[in-house]
Amino acid sequence: MAEPKEEHNRPTDLVGRILFRVSRLFAIFGGFVLCAMAVLTTLSVTGRAAFNAPITGDFELIAIGTGVAVFAFLPYCQLVRENVIVDIFMSKTPFKWRTFFDLIGNFLYVVIIILMLWRLPLGGIDLYENDQMTLILEVPQWWTFPLAILCLILLLAVNIYTVIRSYREIRLNRTL
Amino acid sequence: MSGLEIGGFGFIVLLVLLAVRIPIAVAMLTVGLVGYFVIAGPAALLSYLKGEMYWRFTTFDLSVVPLFVLMGQFAAKAGLSQALFKAANVCLGHYRGGIAMAAVGGCGGFGAISGSSLATAATMGQVALPELKRYNYAGSLATGALAAGGTLGILIPPSVVLIIYAIMVEANIVTLFQAAFIPGILAALGYMAAIAIVVRVNPRAGPAGPRASRTDRFKALLDIWPVLLIFVLVMGGIYLGFFTPTEGAGVGSVGTFLIALSRGGMKFKDFIDALMSTATTTALIFLILLGAAVFNAFLGFSQLPLATANFFKESGFPPMSVLLMMVVLFIMLGFVMDSLSMILLTVPIFWPIIAVLDFGLQPEDLKLWFGIITLIVVEVGLITPPVGLNVFVINSMAKDVPMIETFKGVVPFFISDGIRVAFIILFPAVTLFLPRLLAIE
Numbered sequence: 001m002a003e004p005k006e007e008h009n010r011p012t013d014l015v016g017r018i019l020f021r022v023s024r025l026f027a028i029f030g031g032f033v034l035c036a037m038a039v040l041t042t043l044s045v046t047g048r049a050a051f052n053a054p055i056t057g058d059f060e061l062i063a064i065g066t067g068v069a070v071f072a073f074l075p076y077c078q079l080v081r082e083n084v085i086v087d088i089f090m091s092k093t094p095f096k097w098r099t100f101f102d103l104i105g106n107f108l109y110v111v112i113i114i115l116m117l118w119r120l121p122l123g124g125i126d127l128y129e130n131d132q133m134t135l136i137l138e139v140p141q142w143w144t145f146p147l148a149i150l151c152l153i154l155l156l157a158v159n160i161y162t163v164i165r166s167y168r169e170i171r172l173n174r175t176l
Numbered sequence: 177m178s179g180l181e182i183g184g185f186g187f188i189v190l191l192v193l194l195a196v197r198i199p200i201a202v203a204m205l206t207v208g209l210v211g212y213f214v215i216a217g218p219a220a221l222l223s224y225l226k227g228e229m230y231w232r233f234t235t236f237d238l239s240v241v242p243l244f245v246l247m248g249q250f251a252a253k254a255g256l257s258q259a260l261f262k263a264a265n266v267c268l269g270h271y272r273g274g275i276a277m278a279a280v281g282g283c284g285g286f287g288a289i290s291g292s293s294l295a296t297a298a299t300m301g302q303v304a305l306p307e308l309k310r311y312n313y314a315g316s317l318a319t320g321a322l323a324a325g326g327t328l329g330i331l332i333p334p335s336v337v338l339i340i341y342a343i344m345v346e347a348n349i350v351t352l353f354q355a356a357f358i359p360g361i362l363a364a365l366g367y368m369a370a371i372a373i374v375v376r377v378n379p380r381a382g383p384a385g386p387r388a389s390r391t392d393r394f395k396a397l398l399d400i401w402p403v404l405l406i407f408v409l410v411m412g413g414i415y416l417g418f419f420t421p422t423e424g425a426g427v428g429s430v431g432t433f434l435i436a437l438s439r440g441g442m443k444f445k446d447f448i449d450a451l452m453s454t455a456t457t458t459a460l461i462f463l464i465l466l467g468a469a470v471f472n473a474f475l476g477f478s479q480l481p482l483a484t485a486n487f488f489k490e491s492g493f494p495p496m497s498v499l500l501m502m503v504v505l506f507i508m509l510g511f512v513m514d515s516l517s518m519i520l521l522t523v524p525i526f527w528p529i530i531a532v533l534d535f536g537l538q539p540e541d542l543k544l545w546f547g548i549i550t551l552i553v554v555e556v557g558l559i560t561p562p563v564g565l566n567v568f569v570i571n572s573m574a575k576d577v578p579m580i581e582t583f584k585g586v587v588p589f590f591i592s593d594g595i596r597v598a599f600i601i602l603f604p605a606v607t608l609f610l611p612r613l614l615a616i617e
Contacts (some may be wrong), residue, residue, distance in 0.1 A: 024452070031451030034242055034458075038433075041243075041426025045419055059236045062422060067234030069242060070462045076452075077459030083199040084460055088512045088563050090197050098197060105198040108206050115209070116229050123226035148230060 009080040012176070016079075016165070019158055023075040026154060030072030037065040057136030064134075068144055071151035075158045078109070096170055103166035110159045117152050121145065179215055183478025186211040190471070190521075200517045201460070204467030211474035224473070232466050236422065237343055242458040243425035244334050247432050248290040249450040251406070254436035257299040259399045260285040265307070266388035266396045273375035273382035275311055276321040277368045279304035283325030284364035287332035289406045289428065291339075292457075293515075293558055297326025297566045301573045314381035315577030317374055320585025323566040324367050324592075327555045330515070332360035333411065334425070336461070337515050338551055344523050347543040349421050350414055354611040355544040356551065357415075359600055363552070366596050370588040402435045415614060461516060468520035475524060485528035495533035496601075499546075502526055503553050503597065510557020514565065518554050526550075537604060544611060545604045549597065556593050559586045 011020050040058055048054035077083060085105075090098050124145030132141040169176050177185070186207050193203035213221045264281035268274040283300045290296055301322045308318035330337055333353035342349040375382040388396070410428040413419050419427070436442040475481055488498055502522075509518050530546050537545060558566045561583050571582045600606055 027455035028448065028451055031246075031448075031455055034246055034451075034454065035429070035433075037239070038243060038246065038426040038429035041423045042430045045423050045427055049418075059422070062239045062426075063234050063236040066236075066239040066242060067230065070233040070458060073455040073459035074463065077456045077463070080456065082456040082460055083201060083463060084514055084517060085197045085199050086194045086512055087197065089195045101196045101198065104196075105202055108198065109202045112202065112205050112209070115225065119222060119225035120229060123230060126226065144234070145230070 015161060019161055020079060022154060023079050023158060026072045026151060027076035030069035033065050033069045037062050060134040060137050060139060064144055068147055071148045074151060075155045078162060079158045096173060099166055099169045103163060106159060106162040106166055110163060113152060113156045113159055117156060121149055179478040180480055180483055182211060182214055183475055183480030186474060201463040201467035204471040208470035208474045215477045229466060232469055233462055240339055240422040240425050241336055241461060243422060243429055244291045244336060245457050246454045247425055247428040248292050248295050249453050250429060250432035250436050251289050252295050252299045253441040253446050253450055254432055255439050255441050256403050257282060257286050257303050260403060261300065261303045263396045263400045266393045269385035270387040272379060272384045273371045275308055275385050276313060276317055276371045276382055279321050280325040280364055280367045283328045284332060285403055287328035288411060289403060290329050291334040291336040293326045293329040293566055294569055296329030297322060297569050300325060301570050305574050311385050312383055315574060316581040316585030317381045319570045319574050319577050319582040320589060321371060323559050323570045323586055324589030326566040327558050328364055330555050331363045333357060337519060340516060341519055341523060341547050341550065345527050345543050351611045352544060352547055354415055354614055355548055355607045357610050358606055359548050362596055366592040367589055370592040374588050406431050464517055464520060472524045481525050481528045484525060485532050488529045489532040495535050498533060506553040507556055510554060511560055512563060515554040515557060541608050545607050548607045549600060552597050
């Protein structure tokens with residue numbers, strides 16, 4: 001859980017820069033959603049304490065907000081290489097080998113996200129067809145699916161980019 | 177192959193993937209998905225995947241995690257570590273080793289409003305290291321104290337790791353926070369005792385600083401009012417049941433934001449910085465949570481956790497020796513892994529074993545006791561070589577101290593941890609006292 005190493009993990013090539021900008025925007029959007037959740041709970045708690053009038057069903061919005069924020073955070077985290085790895089056993093192996101396994105890791109992540117991108121919309125369609133809503137506020141549950149899918153598409157693009165980045169790093173034998 | 181064999185094989189494959197630098201979450205997802213496919217078949221897997229990712233992220237239980245992360249980030253921007261260190265320093269600085277003790281005390285204070293070890297070590301390091309150097313403290317003592325002090329960020333609630341543990345074993349987060357409080361204070365006192373012993377053996381390691389005047393003391397203590405306010409409001413509110421942990425974290429985020437704003441630490445750039453740190457930390461936590469969920473769904477199908485639990489139940493091993501084995505395994509894993517991944521990987525296997533053994537405790541009490549023990553021993557991994565993250569963070573700030581010195585400096589604190597773990601294992605009452613007291617109210 002380190003501080004973001006944004007400065008030295010910032011891509012320098014054109015595609016990387018574009019992906020970085022977009023992912024960063026998504027992450028900031030997620031951050032604002034989180035802030036909105038904080039403000040919402042504060043208002044609800046104050047309302048409950050001062051006027052005995054909490055915001056009903058605020059926890060449903062909080063749950064939805066958490067999901068939206070997390071989906072929006074994922075691409076940025078992958079792009080700046082913040083996902084946690086166990087670095088100890090290979091710290092002495094040559095750069096090329098380490099980067100080769102990074103490539104495999106990034107590739108596996110691509111496959112996983114393709115799988116998710118195939119299944120997630122179907123889950124959303126199920127909820128849409130069943131008209132599933134949250135209990136108190138009756139927010140249609142499928143509403144946030146398009147947003148989640150958009151985030152996953154960006155994540156897929158970032159993942160494919162990181163695979164190519166690892167490949168180029170092996171070819172050039174240095175960190176990009 | 178039977179389910180058990182597939183489960184065991186999957187576990188081994190997972191460890192191999194981890195060893196070759198595959199990101200922990202990706203490794204868990206890969207093995208979990210393949211294992212699920214093999215045991216339950218394609219149809220079950222495909223239907224499971226329709227909802228798993230969405231519902232794993234969209235839950236109220238976990239919303240407390242990003243909010244506490246956000247609160248910690250805002251707190252770090254508010255310059256509170258400065259005020260905390262100063263207040264501790266005017267009280268302790270004139271003793272031998274007192275400035276290092278003040279750094280630990282400051283970490284403890286910061287830990288009471290922050291749930292992250294690294295953030296605590298980093299913010300306090302920036303403030304305390306220059307002071308420690310100015311008064312000629314030995315590099316090993318200065319960096320060791322701060323690396324160990326940083327773990328107080330997690331040991332003293334709020335604590336992100338503890339929230340994850342609570343969700344995994346279906347314990348109440350509030351009672352777990354209550355249970356962690358006294359052991360957390362003991363940790364801070366134990367670290368201070370370690371410093372006292374170090375300077376007794378080697379007085380030159382930590383010379384006494386000047387005595388502060390009474391007015392200075394008063395002023396410095398007044399200056400920590402924002403920390404007290406946030407602590408009383410957020411943790412007090414959670415402990416006493418005025419609001420849920422999520423509500424507490426939400427209120428705390430707004431509160432720390434306003435304090436940072438009023439102290440000039442929240443320019444637009446700082447705000448965006450805090451959001452970006454929150455984004456990466458939250459994303460990596462939730463991705464690992466998703467990986468662990470899929471992996472554990474697979475393990476559940478394989479019946480491996482159940483079988484190991486039964487094995488230990490029927491083997492007739494004394495419960496305490498099983499617990500000690502786990503503690504040793506945790507410390508060994510801590511040499512190579514971060515605390516969150518360790519908990520997610522081991523608790524699904526360990527908890528069922530602990531749950532069927534007889535420690536003479538009620539099931540709910542057992543959850544609390546085992547949780548606190550687990551929390552302490554996984555946090556020890558943050559200060560042990562070769563990948564003690566806190567040690568790296570602090571060492572990178574103190575340019576003139578060699579890494580080996582910092583690891584040497586950590587040893588007394590490691591011993592202090594060991595004594596504390598033994599104490600908490602032998603006397604469950606230390607952990608259970610506060611939850612019981614507050615439950616009566």
